[in-house]
Amino acid sequence: AQSVAQPEDQVNVAEGNPLTVKCTYSVSGNPYLFWYVQYPNRGLQFLLKYITGDNLVKGSYGFEAEFNKSQTSFHLKKPSALVSDSALYFCAVRDIPMNRDDKIIFGKGTRLHILP
Amino acid sequence: EPEVTQTPSHQVTQMGQEVILRCVPISNHLYFYWYRQILGQKVEFLVSFYNNEISEKSEIFDDQFSVERPDGSNFTLKIRSTKLEDSAMYFCASSEGTSGRTGQFFGPGTRLTVL
Numbered sequence: 044a045q046s047v048a049q050p051e052d053q054v055n056v057a058e059g060n061p062l063t064v065k066c067t068y069s070v071s072g073n074p075y076l077f078w079y080v081q082y083p084n085r086g087l088q089f090l091l092k093y094i095t096g097d098n099l100v101k102g103s104y105g106f107e108a109e110f111n112k113s114q115t116s117f118h119l120k121k122p123s124a125l126v127s128d129s130a131l132y133f134c135a136v137r138d139i140p141m142n143r144d145d146k147i148i149f150g151k152g153t154r155l156h157i158l159p
Numbered sequence: 160e161p162e163v164t165q166t167p168s169h170q171v172t173q174m175g176q177e178v179i180l181r182c183v184p185i186s187n188h189l190y191f192y193w194y195r196q197i198l199g200q201k202v203e204f205l206v207s208f209y210n211n212e213i214s215e216k217s218e219i220f221d222d223q224f225s226v227e228r229p230d231g232s233n234f235t236l237k238i239r240s241t242k243l244e245d246s247a248m249y250f251c252a253s254s255e256g257t258s259g260r261t262g263q264f265f266g267p268g269t270r271l272t273v274l
Contacts, residue, residue, distance in 0.1 A: 077262060088265070089262045092262050146207055146217070148204065151200070151201040
């Protein structure tokens with residue numbers, strides 16, 4: 044069965060510093076991997092995805108994520124954090140399907156707090 | 160930019176009452192989903208819907224739940240007899256193709272409070 048782990052409940056980073064939000068996954072086949080962001084009182088917003096190809100994926104708002112197959116990780120990164128990046132971040136995974144099943148499994152979320 | 164919309168933003172109901180949560184997916188999308196997020200917990204998959212039928216549902220999606228696409232634009236989630244533990248944020252999502260190819264796009268959510 045597929046699963047996602049986000050080991051950190053909260054990450055604190057000073058504004059202007061690089062940030063990393065960790066994610067590891069477990070799937071039976073090859074994964075589709077996603078990052079979503081949830082701002083207060085808002086829905087989930089798609090940031091980026093990895094399907095195949097280049098292990099470094101670039102997404103919205105200057106975020107990127109690196110797929111590491113040997114470590115089964117898909118950490119979210121940004122070179123220079125902004126206060127406005129403060130939000131809840133969800134890593135998600137989907138097995139490449141053998142059928143139509145299309146659900147995404149979410150991690151528990153990591154709250155990112157950027158300190159001014 | 161097209162977006163998924165959901166109504167109402169907040170629904171308060173008494174235990175045992177029926178509720179219908181409404182969603183308008185992005186217009187050219189073909190795959191539709193419902194997820195829920197109990198306060199302080201992670202987002203959980205409920206159901207996926209394609210070609211006018213359920214393609215997958217989780218163990219949460221029991222006989223009290225149903226989904227419908229009554230017309231060309233709306234996608235609804237009905238809870239027949241609400242329980243206290245149904246209180247959660249319910250998110251609708253849609254995707255143009257299977258989500259691995261295109262990603263799922265989420266609505267702002269409906270906060271359901273069951274008293």
